[in-house]
Amino acid sequence: MRRIILSTESGADLPGDLAEKYDVQVVPMHIIMDGKDYLDGSLPVQDIYDYYGRTKKIPSTTSTNAHEYQEFFATIRENFPDCIIIHIGYTSKASSSFQNAVIAAKEFEDVFLIDALNVTGGLAAIVLYAAKSLEKEPDIEPETLVEKIEAIVPKSRLAFIPGSLEFLKAGGRVSNMASLIGALLKIKPCIELKDGKLMSTKKYRGKMSGASEKLLSDYLNEFNIDREQLYFIYSIGLDETIKQRMDEVAKENGFQNIKWIQAGGMISTHSGAGGFGIAGLEE
Template identity: 80%
Template structure:
Protein backbone atom coordinates (compact mmCIF):
# COMPACT_ATOMS: atom_id res chain seq x y z
CA UNK A 1 0.00 0.00 0.00
CA UNK A 2 1.28 3.48 -0.88
CA UNK A 3 2.34 5.73 1.95
CA UNK A 4 0.20 8.82 2.61
CA UNK A 5 2.17 12.00 3.30
CA UNK A 6 0.50 15.09 4.77
CA UNK A 7 1.57 18.61 3.90
CA UNK A 8 0.46 22.16 4.65
CA UNK A 9 1.65 25.76 4.55
CA UNK A 10 3.59 27.77 7.12
CA UNK A 11 0.49 29.90 7.73
CA UNK A 12 -0.83 26.96 9.75
CA UNK A 13 1.72 27.85 12.47
CA UNK A 14 2.05 24.11 13.01
CA UNK A 15 4.47 23.64 15.93
CA UNK A 16 7.72 22.06 14.86
CA UNK A 17 7.52 19.20 17.34
CA UNK A 18 4.13 18.18 15.95
CA UNK A 19 5.30 18.46 12.35
CA UNK A 20 8.27 16.24 13.16
CA UNK A 21 6.25 13.69 15.14
CA UNK A 22 3.66 13.19 12.39
CA UNK A 23 6.02 13.84 9.46
CA UNK A 24 3.90 16.71 8.18
CA UNK A 25 5.73 18.62 5.45
CA UNK A 26 5.43 22.41 5.58
CA UNK A 27 5.98 24.73 2.63
CA UNK A 28 6.86 28.33 3.54
CA UNK A 29 4.94 31.43 2.56
CA UNK A 30 6.73 34.78 2.27
CA UNK A 31 7.27 38.04 4.14
CA UNK A 32 8.44 41.09 2.21
CA UNK A 33 10.21 43.55 4.49
CA UNK A 34 12.39 46.50 3.63
CA UNK A 35 12.53 45.37 0.01
CA UNK A 36 13.74 41.87 0.88
CA UNK A 37 11.91 38.57 0.49
CA UNK A 38 12.05 36.26 3.51
CA UNK A 39 10.70 32.73 3.79
CA UNK A 40 8.26 32.35 6.66
CA UNK A 41 10.20 30.66 9.43
CA UNK A 42 13.54 32.22 8.50
CA UNK A 43 12.66 35.55 10.12
CA UNK A 44 12.18 36.20 13.82
CA UNK A 45 8.80 37.68 14.66
CA UNK A 46 10.62 40.20 16.85
CA UNK A 47 12.36 41.51 13.71
CA UNK A 48 8.94 42.38 12.26
CA UNK A 49 7.94 44.29 15.37
CA UNK A 50 11.30 46.08 15.50
CA UNK A 51 10.87 47.05 11.84
CA UNK A 52 7.45 48.51 12.56
CA UNK A 53 8.80 50.45 15.57
CA UNK A 54 11.44 52.01 13.32
CA UNK A 55 9.37 52.71 10.20
CA UNK A 56 5.68 52.57 11.26
CA UNK A 57 5.20 50.21 8.34
CA UNK A 58 4.39 46.53 8.41
CA UNK A 59 5.82 43.96 5.99
CA UNK A 60 3.63 42.48 3.29
CA UNK A 61 3.01 38.78 2.88
CA UNK A 62 2.92 36.73 -0.31
CA UNK A 63 1.82 33.22 -1.20
CA UNK A 64 3.89 30.17 -1.98
CA UNK A 65 4.30 30.29 -5.76
CA UNK A 66 3.93 27.58 -8.39
CA UNK A 67 7.69 27.07 -8.77
CA UNK A 68 8.05 26.54 -5.02
CA UNK A 69 5.19 24.05 -4.97
CA UNK A 70 6.81 22.24 -7.89
CA UNK A 71 10.03 21.85 -5.89
CA UNK A 72 8.13 21.03 -2.69
CA UNK A 73 6.00 18.23 -4.14
CA UNK A 74 8.94 16.88 -6.19
CA UNK A 75 11.09 16.62 -3.05
CA UNK A 76 8.37 14.70 -1.20
CA UNK A 77 7.99 12.31 -4.13
CA UNK A 78 11.76 11.78 -4.26
CA UNK A 79 11.96 11.10 -0.54
CA UNK A 80 8.91 8.82 -0.55
CA UNK A 81 8.60 7.15 -3.96
CA UNK A 82 5.06 6.12 -4.92
CA UNK A 83 3.61 8.08 -1.99
CA UNK A 84 0.24 9.80 -2.02
CA UNK A 85 0.32 13.45 -0.93
CA UNK A 86 -2.62 14.98 0.92
CA UNK A 87 -2.08 18.74 1.04
CA UNK A 88 -4.24 20.73 3.47
CA UNK A 89 -3.96 24.36 2.46
CA UNK A 90 -4.33 27.87 3.86
CA UNK A 91 -7.72 29.39 3.04
CA UNK A 92 -8.06 30.25 -0.64
CA UNK A 93 -10.20 33.26 0.34
CA UNK A 94 -7.23 35.09 1.85
CA UNK A 95 -4.28 33.96 -0.27
CA UNK A 96 -3.46 32.65 -3.74
CA UNK A 97 -1.28 29.93 -2.22
CA UNK A 98 -3.90 27.19 -2.49
CA UNK A 99 -4.68 28.09 -6.11
CA UNK A 100 -0.97 27.85 -6.88
CA UNK A 101 -0.98 24.37 -5.35
CA UNK A 102 -3.93 23.46 -7.60
CA UNK A 103 -2.05 24.66 -10.69
CA UNK A 104 1.06 22.71 -9.69
CA UNK A 105 -0.76 19.48 -8.85
CA UNK A 106 -1.78 19.09 -12.50
CA UNK A 107 1.78 17.97 -13.21
CA UNK A 108 1.74 15.23 -10.57
CA UNK A 109 -0.10 12.02 -9.87
CA UNK A 110 -1.53 10.98 -6.51
CA UNK A 111 -1.92 14.42 -4.97
CA UNK A 112 -5.10 15.38 -3.15
CA UNK A 113 -5.71 19.03 -2.27
CA UNK A 114 -8.00 20.24 0.51
CA UNK A 115 -8.85 23.91 1.01
CA UNK A 116 -9.05 24.20 4.80
CA UNK A 117 -10.75 27.61 4.57
CA UNK A 118 -8.82 28.47 7.72
CA UNK A 119 -5.52 29.79 9.02
CA UNK A 120 -3.14 29.37 11.97
CA UNK A 121 -4.72 27.24 14.74
CA UNK A 122 -7.87 26.59 12.73
CA UNK A 123 -5.74 25.08 9.96
CA UNK A 124 -3.58 23.19 12.43
CA UNK A 125 -6.70 21.66 14.01
CA UNK A 126 -7.62 20.13 10.64
CA UNK A 127 -4.07 18.96 9.91
CA UNK A 128 -3.91 17.31 13.34
CA UNK A 129 -7.25 15.62 12.78
CA UNK A 130 -5.79 14.11 9.61
CA UNK A 131 -2.56 13.09 11.36
CA UNK A 132 -4.42 11.43 14.24
CA UNK A 133 -6.72 9.64 11.82
CA UNK A 134 -3.77 8.29 9.85
CA UNK A 135 -2.10 7.11 13.05
CA UNK A 136 -5.25 5.29 14.21
CA UNK A 137 -6.16 3.91 10.77
CA UNK A 138 -2.91 3.52 8.80
CA UNK A 139 -4.64 1.37 6.18
CA UNK A 140 -7.32 3.95 5.40
CA UNK A 141 -7.93 4.51 1.69
CA UNK A 142 -6.80 7.95 0.46
CA UNK A 143 -10.24 8.87 -0.92
CA UNK A 144 -11.86 8.00 2.39
CA UNK A 145 -9.21 9.96 4.29
CA UNK A 146 -9.81 13.03 2.13
CA UNK A 147 -13.58 12.77 2.56
CA UNK A 148 -13.24 12.62 6.32
CA UNK A 149 -10.83 15.56 6.41
CA UNK A 150 -13.16 17.62 4.20
CA UNK A 151 -16.03 16.84 6.55
CA UNK A 152 -14.08 18.57 9.34
CA UNK A 153 -13.36 21.77 7.41
CA UNK A 154 -16.66 23.49 8.36
CA UNK A 155 -16.23 22.29 11.96
CA UNK A 156 -12.91 24.02 12.57
CA UNK A 157 -13.49 27.16 14.63
CA UNK A 158 -10.90 29.91 15.08
CA UNK A 159 -11.28 33.17 16.98
CA UNK A 160 -8.39 35.59 17.37
CA UNK A 161 -7.90 39.00 18.97
CA UNK A 162 -5.03 41.03 17.48
CA UNK A 163 -2.72 42.51 20.04
CA UNK A 164 -2.40 45.86 18.33
CA UNK A 165 -4.73 48.03 16.29
CA UNK A 166 -1.59 49.73 15.00
CA UNK A 167 -0.85 46.72 12.80
CA UNK A 168 -4.42 46.57 11.51
CA UNK A 169 -4.29 50.26 10.64
CA UNK A 170 -0.82 50.09 9.07
CA UNK A 171 -1.99 47.16 6.97
CA UNK A 172 -5.05 49.08 5.77
CA UNK A 173 -7.48 46.83 7.62
CA UNK A 174 -9.11 49.59 9.67
CA UNK A 175 -9.74 53.25 8.86
CA UNK A 176 -8.04 56.02 10.82
CA UNK A 177 -11.39 57.00 12.33
CA UNK A 178 -12.08 53.44 13.45
CA UNK A 179 -8.53 53.19 14.76
CA UNK A 180 -8.77 56.38 16.82
CA UNK A 181 -12.13 55.39 18.24
CA UNK A 182 -10.93 51.89 19.04
CA UNK A 183 -7.72 53.13 20.64
CA UNK A 184 -9.51 55.68 22.82
CA UNK A 185 -12.14 53.20 23.96
CA UNK A 186 -9.63 50.34 24.19
CA UNK A 187 -11.72 48.30 21.79
CA UNK A 188 -10.29 45.09 20.40
CA UNK A 189 -11.92 43.30 17.45
CA UNK A 190 -12.43 39.55 17.39
CA UNK A 191 -11.40 38.04 14.05
CA UNK A 192 -13.02 34.78 12.93
CA UNK A 193 -13.06 32.74 9.73
CA UNK A 194 -16.46 32.93 8.05
CA UNK A 195 -16.67 30.87 4.84
CA UNK A 196 -12.90 31.09 4.65
CA UNK A 197 -12.78 34.87 4.99
CA UNK A 198 -11.28 36.83 7.89
CA UNK A 199 -14.17 38.74 9.43
CA UNK A 200 -14.47 40.95 12.51
CA UNK A 201 -17.42 39.40 14.34
CA UNK A 202 -17.32 40.99 17.81
CA UNK A 203 -15.72 43.85 19.67
CA UNK A 204 -14.33 43.70 23.18
CA UNK A 205 -13.29 46.52 25.47
CA UNK A 206 -10.60 46.59 28.12
CA UNK A 207 -7.22 45.12 28.91
CA UNK A 208 -6.10 42.00 27.08
CA UNK A 209 -6.28 40.06 30.36
CA UNK A 210 -10.01 40.83 30.56
CA UNK A 211 -10.66 40.53 26.85
CA UNK A 212 -8.92 37.14 26.51
CA UNK A 213 -11.13 35.65 29.21
CA UNK A 214 -14.26 37.09 27.61
CA UNK A 215 -13.23 35.64 24.26
CA UNK A 216 -12.66 32.23 25.82
CA UNK A 217 -16.08 32.29 27.52
CA UNK A 218 -17.91 33.41 24.38
CA UNK A 219 -16.08 30.88 22.21
CA UNK A 220 -16.86 27.94 24.49
CA UNK A 221 -20.47 29.04 24.89
CA UNK A 222 -21.02 29.45 21.16
CA UNK A 223 -19.28 26.31 19.89
CA UNK A 224 -19.53 22.72 21.10
CA UNK A 225 -15.81 22.03 20.81
CA UNK A 226 -14.42 18.50 21.07
CA UNK A 227 -12.83 18.29 24.52
CA UNK A 228 -10.05 16.04 23.26
CA UNK A 229 -7.91 18.92 21.97
CA UNK A 230 -7.83 22.71 22.18
CA UNK A 231 -5.32 24.99 20.46
CA UNK A 232 -4.39 28.30 22.09
CA UNK A 233 -2.53 30.80 19.92
CA UNK A 234 -0.39 33.72 21.01
CA UNK A 235 1.72 36.28 19.26
CA UNK A 236 5.03 37.30 20.81
CA UNK A 237 4.44 39.78 23.62
CA UNK A 238 1.36 38.21 25.22
CA UNK A 239 1.67 38.44 29.01
CA UNK A 240 2.65 35.09 30.54
CA UNK A 241 0.01 35.58 33.24
CA UNK A 242 -2.68 35.66 30.55
CA UNK A 243 -1.33 32.44 29.08
CA UNK A 244 -1.38 30.78 32.50
CA UNK A 245 -4.96 31.90 33.13
CA UNK A 246 -6.21 30.76 29.71
CA UNK A 247 -4.52 27.40 30.19
CA UNK A 248 -6.23 27.11 33.56
CA UNK A 249 -9.66 27.98 32.13
CA UNK A 250 -9.27 25.45 29.32
CA UNK A 251 -8.39 22.65 31.71
CA UNK A 252 -11.15 23.62 34.17
CA UNK A 253 -13.58 23.40 31.25
CA UNK A 254 -12.56 19.80 30.69
CA UNK A 255 -10.15 19.86 27.75
CA UNK A 256 -7.85 16.85 27.88
CA UNK A 257 -5.03 18.29 25.81
CA UNK A 258 -4.21 21.99 25.48
CA UNK A 259 -1.58 22.94 22.92
CA UNK A 260 -0.07 26.43 22.78
CA UNK A 261 1.03 27.72 19.37
CA UNK A 262 3.06 30.80 18.56
CA UNK A 263 1.79 32.85 15.63
CA UNK A 264 4.47 32.83 12.97
CA UNK A 265 5.72 35.72 10.88
CA UNK A 266 2.88 35.67 8.31
CA UNK A 267 0.12 35.74 10.92
CA UNK A 268 2.03 38.16 13.17
CA UNK A 269 2.23 40.81 10.43
CA UNK A 270 -1.55 41.07 10.76
CA UNK A 271 -2.02 40.52 14.48
CA UNK A 272 0.77 42.57 16.00
CA UNK A 273 2.41 41.77 19.35
CA UNK A 274 0.43 40.35 22.27
CA UNK A 275 -2.44 38.74 20.35
CA UNK A 276 -4.45 35.78 21.62
CA UNK A 277 -6.52 33.17 19.81
CA UNK A 278 -8.32 29.88 20.29
CA UNK A 279 -9.10 27.05 17.89
CA UNK A 280 -10.72 23.64 17.97
CA UNK A 281 -13.06 21.25 16.18
CA UNK A 282 -16.79 21.18 16.79
CA UNK A 283 -18.43 17.87 17.53
Protein backbone atom coordinates in the same frame (compact mmCIF):
# COMPACT_ATOMS: atom_id res chain seq x y z
CA MET B 1 -0.13 0.12 0.67
CA ARG B 2 1.29 3.40 -0.60
CA ARG B 3 2.27 5.89 2.08
CA ILE B 4 0.19 9.04 2.56
CA ILE B 5 2.10 12.25 3.24
CA LEU B 6 0.34 15.34 4.59
CA SER B 7 1.46 18.86 3.73
CA THR B 8 0.45 22.43 4.54
CA GLU B 9 1.74 26.02 4.51
CA SER B 10 3.74 27.89 7.11
CA GLY B 11 0.64 30.00 7.76
CA ALA B 12 -0.75 27.03 9.69
CA ASP B 13 1.77 27.80 12.46
CA LEU B 14 2.10 24.06 12.96
CA PRO B 15 4.52 23.48 15.87
CA GLY B 16 7.80 22.00 14.67
CA ASP B 17 7.69 19.06 17.07
CA LEU B 18 4.28 18.00 15.77
CA ALA B 19 5.27 18.47 12.13
CA GLU B 20 8.24 16.20 12.78
CA LYS B 21 6.21 13.65 14.73
CA TYR B 22 3.68 13.21 11.93
CA ASP B 23 6.03 13.86 8.97
CA VAL B 24 3.89 16.81 7.89
CA GLN B 25 5.68 18.73 5.14
CA VAL B 26 5.46 22.52 5.40
CA VAL B 27 6.01 24.92 2.52
CA PRO B 28 6.95 28.52 3.45
CA MET B 29 4.97 31.59 2.52
CA HIS B 30 6.74 34.95 2.16
CA ILE B 31 7.37 38.07 4.21
CA ILE B 32 8.49 41.25 2.43
CA MET B 33 10.44 43.59 4.67
CA ASP B 34 12.48 46.59 3.61
CA GLY B 35 12.37 45.44 -0.01
CA LYS B 36 13.71 41.98 0.81
CA ASP B 37 11.83 38.72 0.41
CA TYR B 38 12.11 36.34 3.38
CA LEU B 39 10.75 32.82 3.57
CA ASP B 40 8.34 32.56 6.48
CA GLY B 41 10.22 30.84 9.27
CA SER B 42 13.65 31.97 8.11
CA LEU B 43 13.76 35.01 10.40
CA PRO B 44 12.74 35.48 14.03
CA VAL B 45 9.28 36.97 14.51
CA GLN B 46 10.84 39.53 16.84
CA ASP B 47 12.66 40.97 13.80
CA ILE B 48 9.29 41.94 12.34
CA TYR B 49 8.35 43.90 15.43
CA ASP B 50 11.80 45.43 15.73
CA TYR B 51 11.55 46.55 12.10
CA TYR B 52 8.22 48.21 12.81
CA GLY B 53 9.66 49.84 15.92
CA ARG B 54 12.49 51.37 13.88
CA THR B 55 10.62 52.37 10.74
CA LYS B 56 6.90 52.45 11.66
CA LYS B 57 6.44 50.35 8.52
CA ILE B 58 4.62 47.02 8.61
CA PRO B 59 6.01 44.21 6.42
CA SER B 60 3.79 42.73 3.73
CA THR B 61 3.23 39.07 2.90
CA THR B 62 2.88 37.04 -0.27
CA SER B 63 1.74 33.53 -1.02
CA THR B 64 3.75 30.50 -2.04
CA ASN B 65 3.89 30.63 -5.86
CA ALA B 66 3.13 27.83 -8.31
CA HIS B 67 6.80 27.16 -9.12
CA GLU B 68 7.58 26.79 -5.42
CA TYR B 69 4.73 24.33 -5.09
CA GLN B 70 6.06 22.31 -8.01
CA GLU B 71 9.44 22.08 -6.30
CA PHE B 72 7.77 21.33 -2.97
CA PHE B 73 5.69 18.43 -4.31
CA ALA B 74 8.68 17.11 -6.28
CA THR B 75 10.85 17.14 -3.16
CA ILE B 76 8.21 15.24 -1.19
CA ARG B 77 8.15 12.59 -3.92
CA GLU B 78 11.94 12.36 -3.84
CA ASN B 79 11.96 11.90 -0.08
CA PHE B 80 8.96 9.59 0.01
CA PRO B 81 8.96 7.68 -3.30
CA ASP B 82 5.58 6.56 -4.64
CA CYS B 83 3.73 8.41 -1.89
CA ILE B 84 0.27 9.95 -2.07
CA ILE B 85 0.19 13.63 -1.08
CA ILE B 86 -2.72 15.26 0.71
CA HIS B 87 -2.19 19.01 0.89
CA ILE B 88 -4.32 20.94 3.39
CA GLY B 89 -4.08 24.57 2.39
CA TYR B 90 -4.41 28.07 3.82
CA THR B 91 -7.82 29.59 3.09
CA SER B 92 -8.25 30.53 -0.55
CA LYS B 93 -10.39 33.50 0.54
CA ALA B 94 -7.38 35.36 1.98
CA SER B 95 -4.47 34.23 -0.19
CA SER B 96 -3.69 32.97 -3.70
CA SER B 97 -1.53 30.23 -2.21
CA PHE B 98 -4.15 27.48 -2.56
CA GLN B 99 -4.84 28.37 -6.20
CA ASN B 100 -1.11 28.21 -6.88
CA ALA B 101 -1.06 24.73 -5.34
CA VAL B 102 -3.89 23.74 -7.68
CA ILE B 103 -1.84 24.93 -10.68
CA ALA B 104 1.26 23.07 -9.53
CA ALA B 105 -0.59 19.84 -8.72
CA LYS B 106 -1.57 19.45 -12.39
CA GLU B 107 2.00 18.31 -13.01
CA PHE B 108 1.67 15.39 -10.58
CA GLU B 109 -0.44 12.31 -10.03
CA ASP B 110 -2.06 11.41 -6.73
CA VAL B 111 -1.93 14.85 -5.14
CA PHE B 112 -5.14 15.68 -3.27
CA LEU B 113 -5.85 19.31 -2.39
CA ILE B 114 -8.12 20.49 0.42
CA ASP B 115 -8.95 24.15 1.01
CA ALA B 116 -9.08 24.37 4.82
CA LEU B 117 -10.80 27.77 4.69
CA ASN B 118 -8.79 28.61 7.79
CA VAL B 119 -5.48 29.98 9.02
CA THR B 120 -3.01 29.60 11.92
CA GLY B 121 -4.42 27.39 14.73
CA GLY B 122 -7.66 26.75 12.85
CA LEU B 123 -5.68 25.31 9.96
CA ALA B 124 -3.31 23.49 12.33
CA ALA B 125 -6.29 21.85 14.06
CA ILE B 126 -7.42 20.38 10.74
CA VAL B 127 -3.91 19.22 9.80
CA LEU B 128 -3.43 17.56 13.19
CA TYR B 129 -6.85 15.91 12.97
CA ALA B 130 -5.73 14.43 9.66
CA ALA B 131 -2.38 13.36 11.11
CA LYS B 132 -3.97 11.65 14.10
CA SER B 133 -6.54 9.94 11.87
CA LEU B 134 -3.74 8.62 9.68
CA GLU B 135 -1.79 7.45 12.73
CA LYS B 136 -4.81 5.52 14.02
CA GLU B 137 -5.54 4.00 10.61
CA PRO B 138 -2.32 3.91 8.54
CA ASP B 139 -3.92 1.72 5.85
CA ILE B 140 -6.83 4.09 5.26
CA GLU B 141 -7.67 4.72 1.62
CA PRO B 142 -6.62 8.24 0.58
CA GLU B 143 -10.08 9.04 -0.75
CA THR B 144 -11.59 8.06 2.60
CA LEU B 145 -9.11 10.23 4.51
CA VAL B 146 -9.80 13.16 2.19
CA GLU B 147 -13.53 12.77 2.87
CA LYS B 148 -12.90 12.78 6.63
CA ILE B 149 -10.76 15.91 6.41
CA GLU B 150 -13.25 17.73 4.19
CA ALA B 151 -16.01 16.87 6.68
CA ILE B 152 -14.05 18.40 9.55
CA VAL B 153 -13.15 21.65 7.71
CA PRO B 154 -16.42 23.46 8.57
CA LYS B 155 -16.07 22.30 12.19
CA SER B 156 -12.77 24.06 12.79
CA ARG B 157 -13.44 27.27 14.70
CA LEU B 158 -10.89 30.05 15.07
CA ALA B 159 -11.26 33.33 16.93
CA PHE B 160 -8.54 35.75 17.92
CA ILE B 161 -7.84 39.22 19.25
CA PRO B 162 -4.96 40.90 17.42
CA GLY B 163 -2.24 42.49 19.49
CA SER B 164 -2.03 45.60 17.30
CA LEU B 165 -4.80 47.22 15.33
CA GLU B 166 -2.18 49.02 13.26
CA PHE B 167 -0.92 45.66 12.01
CA LEU B 168 -4.47 44.44 11.42
CA LYS B 169 -5.38 47.57 9.47
CA ALA B 170 -2.21 47.44 7.38
CA GLY B 171 -2.74 43.76 6.60
CA GLY B 172 -5.98 44.54 4.80
CA ARG B 173 -7.27 40.97 5.09
CA VAL B 174 -10.32 41.62 7.24
CA SER B 175 -13.36 41.91 4.98
CA ASN B 176 -15.32 44.36 7.14
CA MET B 177 -12.35 46.34 8.42
CA ALA B 178 -14.19 49.59 7.67
CA SER B 179 -16.51 48.89 10.60
CA LEU B 180 -13.57 49.36 12.94
CA ILE B 181 -12.45 52.75 11.66
CA GLY B 182 -13.06 55.51 14.17
CA ALA B 183 -12.72 53.20 17.15
CA LEU B 184 -9.26 51.80 16.65
CA LEU B 185 -7.93 53.05 19.96
CA LYS B 186 -10.97 52.10 22.03
CA ILE B 187 -11.72 48.47 21.23
CA LYS B 188 -10.19 45.05 20.83
CA PRO B 189 -11.94 43.36 17.91
CA CYS B 190 -12.53 39.63 17.76
CA ILE B 191 -11.56 38.26 14.35
CA GLU B 192 -13.17 35.02 13.20
CA LEU B 193 -13.13 32.91 10.05
CA LYS B 194 -16.52 32.98 8.36
CA ASP B 195 -16.71 30.85 5.22
CA GLY B 196 -12.97 31.20 4.88
CA LYS B 197 -12.94 34.99 5.26
CA LEU B 198 -11.45 36.94 8.14
CA MET B 199 -14.29 38.92 9.70
CA SER B 200 -14.50 41.30 12.63
CA THR B 201 -17.34 40.05 14.84
CA LYS B 202 -17.45 40.95 18.52
CA LYS B 203 -15.69 43.91 20.13
CA TYR B 204 -14.12 43.94 23.58
CA ARG B 205 -13.04 46.87 25.70
CA GLY B 206 -10.37 47.05 28.35
CA LYS B 207 -7.11 45.21 28.89
CA MET B 208 -6.10 42.05 27.07
CA SER B 209 -6.38 40.04 30.29
CA GLY B 210 -10.10 40.71 30.54
CA ALA B 211 -10.71 40.59 26.81
CA SER B 212 -9.03 37.20 26.41
CA GLU B 213 -11.11 35.65 29.20
CA LYS B 214 -14.31 37.09 27.72
CA LEU B 215 -13.31 35.79 24.30
CA LEU B 216 -12.84 32.27 25.65
CA SER B 217 -16.19 32.42 27.44
CA ASP B 218 -18.01 33.62 24.32
CA TYR B 219 -16.20 31.03 22.18
CA LEU B 220 -17.21 28.11 24.39
CA ASN B 221 -20.79 29.37 24.63
CA GLU B 222 -21.10 29.69 20.86
CA PHE B 223 -19.37 26.48 19.77
CA ASN B 224 -19.68 22.93 21.06
CA ILE B 225 -15.94 22.26 20.94
CA ASP B 226 -14.63 18.71 21.36
CA ARG B 227 -13.13 18.59 24.85
CA GLU B 228 -10.35 16.26 23.73
CA GLN B 229 -8.18 19.09 22.36
CA LEU B 230 -8.02 22.87 22.48
CA TYR B 231 -5.45 25.11 20.81
CA PHE B 232 -4.41 28.53 22.08
CA ILE B 233 -2.53 30.83 19.72
CA TYR B 234 -0.33 33.66 20.88
CA SER B 235 2.00 36.18 19.33
CA ILE B 236 5.19 37.25 21.05
CA GLY B 237 4.48 39.70 23.84
CA LEU B 238 1.38 38.08 25.34
CA ASP B 239 1.64 38.29 29.12
CA GLU B 240 2.46 34.99 30.83
CA THR B 241 -0.26 35.56 33.44
CA ILE B 242 -2.83 35.55 30.63
CA LYS B 243 -1.52 32.20 29.42
CA GLN B 244 -1.74 30.77 32.91
CA ARG B 245 -5.30 32.03 33.35
CA MET B 246 -6.41 30.63 29.99
CA ASP B 247 -4.98 27.23 30.93
CA GLU B 248 -6.96 27.33 34.18
CA VAL B 249 -10.22 28.27 32.47
CA ALA B 250 -9.78 25.61 29.78
CA LYS B 251 -9.20 22.92 32.40
CA GLU B 252 -12.21 24.13 34.38
CA ASN B 253 -14.24 23.63 31.19
CA GLY B 254 -13.12 20.02 30.83
CA PHE B 255 -10.45 20.19 28.15
CA GLN B 256 -8.10 17.22 28.37
CA ASN B 257 -5.29 18.53 26.19
CA ILE B 258 -4.27 22.15 25.70
CA LYS B 259 -1.61 23.13 23.17
CA TRP B 260 -0.13 26.61 22.81
CA ILE B 261 0.84 27.63 19.28
CA GLN B 262 3.09 30.60 18.60
CA ALA B 263 2.05 32.71 15.65
CA GLY B 264 4.79 32.67 13.03
CA GLY B 265 5.93 35.46 10.78
CA MET B 266 3.04 35.26 8.30
CA ILE B 267 0.34 35.59 10.95
CA SER B 268 2.26 37.95 13.22
CA THR B 269 2.63 40.42 10.34
CA HIS B 270 -1.15 40.75 10.33
CA SER B 271 -1.89 40.54 14.05
CA GLY B 272 0.96 42.32 15.82
CA ALA B 273 2.64 41.53 19.13
CA GLY B 274 0.68 40.31 22.14
CA GLY B 275 -2.24 38.75 20.27
CA PHE B 276 -4.34 35.85 21.59
CA GLY B 277 -6.48 33.29 19.80
CA ILE B 278 -8.41 30.05 20.24
CA ALA B 279 -8.94 27.13 17.87
CA GLY B 280 -10.75 23.83 18.22
CA LEU B 281 -12.97 21.35 16.42
CA GLU B 282 -16.69 21.17 17.00
CA GLU B 283 -18.17 17.81 17.93
